[in-house]
Amino acid sequence: MKNLYELTIKEAAELLKKGEISSFELVQSCLKQIKKVEPEIHAYITLNEERALEQAKEIDIRRKKHEKLSDLAGIPYSAKDVYCTKGLQTTAGSKVLEGYIPQYTATVISKLNDVGAILLGKTNCDAFGFGTSTEHSGYGVTKNPIDTERVPGGSSGGSAAAVQYGGGLFSIAEDTGGSIRCPASFCGVAGLKVTYGRVSRYGAISYASSYDTVGPIAKNTEDLAMILEVIAGHDPHDATSSNEKVQDYSKLLDRSIKGLKIGIPKEYFQDGLDEEVKEIVEKAIEKYKSLGCEIKSISLPYTEYAIAAYYVVGLSEASANLARFDGIRYGPQEKGENWMDIITSSRGKGFGEEEKRRIMIGTYALSAGYADEFYKKAQKVRELIKNDLLRALKEVDIILTPTMPVLPFKFGENDDDPLKMWLADAYTVTLNPSGLPGLSVNAGWSKDGLPVGMQLIGPHFREDLLLNFGHKYENEK
Amino acid sequence: MKTKNKLKTEYKPVIGLEIHLQPKTKSKIFCSCSSEYFGKAPNTHTCPVCLGLPGALPVPNKKAIELCMKLALALNCEINKESKFDRKNYFYPDLPKGYQISQYDQPIGKEGFVEIDIHGDARRIRMTRVHMEEDTGKSIHRGNETLLDFNKSGVPLIEIVTEPDFSSKEEVDIFAKRLRQIIRYCEISDADMEKGQMRYELNMSMRKEGEKKLPDYKIEVKNIGSISVLQKVIDYETKRQTEALEKGEKLIQETRGIKDMSGVTLSQRVKEGSADYRYFPEPDIPLMSFDKDIIEQIRLTIPELPQEKKWRYVNEYKIEIDTAEVIVSNKSLFTYFEQVLERLKDTKLAQNAANWIVGDLRRLSKKYNVKINESKIKSVYLAELVELIDSGKLRSNVAKEVLTKVFKTGNSPSQIIKESDLGMIENKGELEQVVKKVIGSNQKIVDDYKNKNPNAIKFLLGQVMRETRGQADPIVAKQLLEKLIK
Numbered sequence: 001m002k003n004l005y006e007l008t009i010k011e012a013a014e015l016l017k018k019g020e021i022s023s024f025e026l027v028q029s030c031l032k033q034i035k036k037v038e039p040e041i042h043a044y045i046t047l048n049e050e051r052a053l054e055q056a057k058e059i060d061i062r063r064k065k066h067e068k069l070s071d072l073a074g075i076p077y078s079a080k081d082v083y084c085t086k087g088l089q090t091t092a093g094s095k096v097l098e099g100y101i102p103q104y105t106a107t108v109i110s111k112l113n114d115v116g117a118i119l120l121g122k123t124n125c126d127a128f129g130f131g132t133s134t135e136h137s138g139y140g141v142t143k144n145p146i147d148t149e150r151v152p153g154g155s156s157g158g159s160a161a162a163v164q165y166g167g168g169l170f171s172i173a174e175d176t177g178g179s180i181r182c183p184a185s186f187c188g189v190a191g192l193k194v195t196y197g198r199v200s201r202y203g204a205i206s207y208a209s210s211y212d213t214v215g216p217i218a219k220n221t222e223d224l225a226m227i228l229e230v231i232a233g234h235d236p237h238d239a240t241s242s243n244e245k246v247q248d249y250s251k252l253l254d255r256s257i258k259g260l261k262i263g264i265p266k267e268y269f270q271d272g273l274d275e276e277v278k279e280i281v282e283k284a285i286e287k288y289k290s291l292g293c294e295i296k297s298i299s300l301p302y303t304e305y306a307i308a309a310y311y312v313v314g315l316s317e318a319s320a321n322l323a324r325f326d327g328i329r330y331g332p333q334e335k336g337e338n339w340m341d342i343i344t345s346s347r348g349k350g351f352g353e354e355e356k357r358r359i360m361i362g363t364y365a366l367s368a369g370y371a372d373e374f375y376k377k378a379q380k381v382r383e384l385i386k387n388d389l390l391r392a393l394k395e396v397d398i399i400l401t402p403t404m405p406v407l408p409f410k411f412g413e414n415d416d417d418p419l420k421m422w423l424a425d426a427y428t429v430t431l432n433p434s435g436l437p438g439l440s441v442n443a444g445w446s447k448d449g450l451p452v453g454m455q456l457i458g459p460h461f462r463e464d465l466l467l468n469f470g471h472k473y474e475n476e477k
Numbered sequence: 478m479k480t481k482n483k484l485k486t487e488y489k490p491v492i493g494l495e496i497h498l499q500p501k502t503k504s505k506i507f508c509s510c511s512s513e514y515f516g517k518a519p520n521t522h523t524c525p526v527c528l529g530l531p532g533a534l535p536v537p538n539k540k541a542i543e544l545c546m547k548l549a550l551a552l553n554c555e556i557n558k559e560s561k562f563d564r565k566n567y568f569y570p571d572l573p574k575g576y577q578i579s580q581y582d583q584p585i586g587k588e589g590f591v592e593i594d595i596h597g598d599a600r601r602i603r604m605t606r607v608h609m610e611e612d613t614g615k616s617i618h619r620g621n622e623t624l625l626d627f628n629k630s631g632v633p634l635i636e637i638v639t640e641p642d643f644s645s646k647e648e649v650d651i652f653a654k655r656l657r658q659i660i661r662y663c664e665i666s667d668a669d670m671e672k673g674q675m676r677y678e679l680n681m682s683m684r685k686e687g688e689k690k691l692p693d694y695k696i697e698v699k700n701i702g703s704i705s706v707l708q709k710v711i712d713y714e715t716k717r718q719t720e721a722l723e724k725g726e727k728l729i730q731e732t733r734g735i736k737d738m739s740g741v742t743l744s745q746r747v748k749e750g751s752a753d754y755r756y757f758p759e760p761d762i763p764l765m766s767f768d769k770d771i772i773e774q775i776r777l778t779i780p781e782l783p784q785e786k787k788w789r790y791v792n793e794y795k796i797e798i799d800t801a802e803v804i805v806s807n808k809s810l811f812t813y814f815e816q817v818l819e820r821l822k823d824t825k826l827a828q829n830a831a832n833w834i835v836g837d838l839r840r841l842s843k844k845y846n847v848k849i850n851e852s853k854i855k856s857v858y859l860a861e862l863v864e865l866i867d868s869g870k871l872r873s874n875v876a877k878e879v880l881t882k883v884f885k886t887g888n889s890p891s892q893i894i895k896e897s898d899l900g901m902i903e904n905k906g907e908l909e910q911v912v913k914k915v916i917g918s919n920q921k922i923v924d925d926y927k928n929k930n931p932n933a934i935k936f937l938l939g940q941v942m943r944e945t946r947g948q949a950d951p952i953v954a955k956q957l958l959e960k961l962i963k
Contacts, residue, residue: 084532104525106532203532210760239536239762317760320564323575324529339570366755
C-alpha cells in the first residue's frame with residue numbers, strides 16, 4: 001500500500017469515509033514527510049503543525065459521530081504564503097513582511113477551513129509572486145523534489161514542490177502570469193489557473209490586481225475539480241468576484257470529448273521551444289486525436305507582444321500595490337529622522353532586488369509623460385491579445401500549448417539576464433490579461449526524467465471543460 | 478510714484494474652489510465600518526480594508542455613489558454613463574495603501590453650474606466636476622512623535638471642483654452658502670462644519686483689472702473649515718499677493734495652509750510643475766455604468782432647490798427678494814412658511830407672514846433654540862395672527878406680545894387675545910368713556926388744540942392709547958377726540 005502522504009484527495013477521502021484511516025494519521029504522515037524532506041527542499045516558510053494535529057482530531061471526532069462531512073474534511077493542505085491567515089505569519093515571500101501576523105483570514109482559506117480541510121503551513125514563493133523559479137524569495141530557494149539541482153518553477157514553487165513530495169495533498173497557490181501553471185509543470189503535478197473572478201481574491205496579497213487569480217495545485221485534475229467546487233463563487237468582499245454559477249466539476253470529468261475541436265496555435269511551436277518539450281506535447285496531441293478530437297492549427301498573431309504588454313500593465317499595478325509596505329503599520333520598521341526617511345529606509349531594506357526592479361519599472365510606466373506611451377498602450381495591446389484568444393475560441397473548443405517552453409532549469413541559470421527569465425513565461429502570460437482559465441497537466445517525461453506540462457486554455461468560466469479534457473488525458477496515459 | 482490707494486484697486490482676485498463633503502452614509506465607502514467617526518476613540522472604527530492591510534479589497538458603497546450622483550445632478554452636471562475609480566499614488570503616513578482611491582478622468586458628474594444672485598444679477602458659477610473619493614486617516618503631531626488615527630480613513634468624500642469663476646469674496650460667500658443649502662435640501666449631508674463634514678480649498682491668484690487671461694501662478698490654500706475663515710483667507714491672500722505683485726515679486730505655484738482661524742496662511746509646499754500622482758484605473762473595482770433609468774430615478778429624488786424656490790416666492794407670492802432669500806436659506810424656515818401659505822385664506826398676506834417669520838419668529842427661535850417648524854407656534858396660528866391683523870382686529874404692536882405668548886404656551890392667538898384681554902376695543906361706548914376721561918384730565922392740552930396747535934391732538938391720542946394698552950383703533954379714537962372736543 002502507498003504511504004498516506006502519497007494518496008490523492010479522492011483516495012484519501014474514500015479511506016476516511018470508510019474509516020480505514022483517520023485524519024490524524026493522514027496529517028501525521030504528511031508532517032513526517034515534511035520533516036524528512038524539508039531540510040533539502042524547503043517548500044515551507046511557516047508550519048502550522050500543532051493546530052493542524054488538533055484540527056485533525058476534531059474532524060475524526062466529528063466523523064465518528066457520523067456528521068455529514070465534505071470530501072475535503074480532514075484533508076491536509078498548504079497555502080502559498082500570499083494568503084492572509086489570522087494568527088499565522090504571512091510574508092508573501094518578502095522580508096518586508098517578516099513577522100507579520102494578519103488579523104484576518106483570506107476568503108479562500110476560510111472556505112477550506114469551513115469544510116474541515118487542514119492547513120499544514122505556508123509555502124515559499126518568489127516575493128509577491130515576482131518570478132518563475134522561486135529563487136527570488138526572501139526566505140531562501142525551494143528545490144525541485146524531482147531533481148534538486150533544478151528550480152521548482154515559480155512563483156508558487158513551494159506549493160508545487162510540497163504537493164509533489166507529499167507535504168500535504170494539495171496547495172492553494174496564486175497565478176498572475178503563470179505562477180500556478182509553471183511550477184505545476186516543472187514539478188510534474190496539475191495546476192489550475194481559474195477565470196478571473198471565479199475565486200475570491202480577498203486576503204490574497206496582491207501582485208497585479210487585474211491579473212491575480214486564486215487556484216489549486218494537486219496531484220491530478222480529479223483533485224483539482226474537488227477543490228474548485230469548494231473555493232469557487234462570489235464573495236461580497238471582492239467586487240471583482242463573479243456571480244457565475246459554480247458547477248459540479250467532479251461530475252463533469254468523464255464526459256466524452258469525441259468530436260470536440262482542439263486548436264494548436266502555431267506561434268507556440270516556433271523558435272525558442274525546447275525540442276524535447278515539443279516532442280512530448282505533440283505526442284499528447286496525437287493522444288487526443290486517438291480520443292476522437294479534431295485537431296486544428298490556429299494563429300494567435302499578438303502572442304509576440306504578450307510579454308511586453310503583460311509586464312507594463314502588471315508592474316504598473318504592482319508598483320501601487322506594494323506602496324502600502326512602508327514599515328509604518330506592519331513589517332519591520334527602520335529608524336529615520338522623519339516619516340519619509342522611515343518609509344524609504346524600511347522599503348530599501350525590506351524589498352529584494354526583483355521587487356525593487358518591478359516597482360521601478362511600474363512606477364516609470366505610470367509616470368507623467370510616459371503613461372501614454374507605456375501603460376495606456378499596453379492596455380490597448382491587452383485588449384488585442386484577449387480578442388485574439390476569444391476569436392480563436394470561437395473556432396475551437398479549447399486551445400492546447402506547452403505550459404513552459406523549456407524543461408525545469410538549473411539554479412542561477414538566468415541570474416545574469418532577468419529578461420531571459422521573463423521570456424520563459426511567454427506561453428502562460430497571455431491568459432492573465434485576457435482573464436481566461438488555463439490548466440496545466442503533466443504531458444510526459446523527458447529522457448532525463450524531467451516533467452513536461454501542457455496547457456489547456458478554454459473560454460471564460462469553462463473550467464469544467466478544461467478539467468474534463470485534462471482528466472481524459474490522465475486516464476489514457 | 479503711485480499712491481497706495483491706487484495700487485489697491487489695480488488687482489482683482491481670480492478664485493476657484495474645491496469642496497470636500499462627507500455624504501450621509503452609515504458605513505465607509507469601501508468597507509462596512511461606521512462612518513460616524515467624529516469624537517470616537519482613535520482606531521476603533523477600522524478593519525482590514527480601511528487600514529489598507531495586505532490582501533484587503535475595496536467594495537464600493539452604493540449609497541455613497543448615489544448621493545454623489547444626486548449632488549452632481551442638483552449642480553446641473555452631466556453624468557458620465559461610464560465611470561470608474563482610479564488610484565492616486567503618493568506616500569504619506571496617514572494614507573495606508575500608499576494610494577488614495579479617487580476618480581480621475583471619468584468623474585460621476587462634469588460640466589455643471591450653480592446659479593447665484595449678485596446684487597440682483599443672476600450669475601452662473603461653473604462646476605468643473607463632481608467626484609467620489611475616500612478620506613485619509615489623521616496624523617496627530619505631539620512633540621516629537623506623530624500618532625495616527627484611521628477612524629477617518631475610508632470615509633466617503635464627494636469632491637466638487639468649480640471653475641475659476643469668482644472675482645470677489647462676496648461672490649464666494651454667496652456661492653458657498655447656496656451650495657450648502659443645496660446639499661442640505663437634497664439631504665446629501667448635514668454639512669456640519671464643526672464635525673469637518675465640509676472643507677474648502679481655495680485656488681487663488683490676482684490679475685490686473687480688465688485682464689482676461691488667467692495668471693501664470695496659482696496659490697492653493699488647503700483645509701479651510703468654515704465660510705467665515707474662507708472669507709478671512711481671501712482677505713489675507715488678496716493683501717499678501719497684491720503687495721508682493723506691487724513690489725515686483727514673481728509669485729509661483731504654491732500650497733499654503735491656514736495658521737489659525739484668523740485667515741493668515743503659511744507656505745507648505747512649493748510645487749515644481751504639478752505633482753505626478755501616476756493616476757491609473759483602480760483594478761479592484763469594476764467599471765460602473767449608469768443607464769438612463771438609474772440617472773432619472775435619482776434625479777426624481779431632488780426636491781425644489783433654493784434658487785427656484787426663491788423665485789417662485791417672489792413671482793407667485795410677491796415676496797420681497799431679500800425676505801425670500803432669508804426664507805429659502807433654511808429648511809425649517811421654508812417648510813414653516815409653506816405650511817403657513819397653505820393655511821392663509823388669501824395669499825396676498827404671504828409677505829406679512831414672511832415678515833413675521835424672518836423677524837420675530839426667527840428671533841424667538843434663536844433665543845429659545847427651537848426650530849420654527851417644531852415650535853409651539855403652529856403654522857395655523859401664524860396664519861390666524863396675520864389675518865387678525867389684516868382684518869383690523871389686532872394691532873401689530875399688540876400682535877408681537879400675542880406671538881410671544883403663543884410661542885410660550887402653544888395656545889391659539891384668539892384664545893390668548895380673549896384670555897389676556899388684548900383684542901381691540903370694539904365697543905364705542907367703552908372707548909368714549911376713555912376719551913372723555915382723557916379730555917377731562919388734560920384741559921390745557923385741549924385748549925392748545927382749540928388754538929390750532931397740531932401737536933396737541935397727537936398727545937391726546939397717545940394718552941388714549943396708553944389708557945387702552947394699545948387696544949383702541951387709533952383712527953376711531955382720533956375721530957372721537959375731534960368730535961368730543963368740539
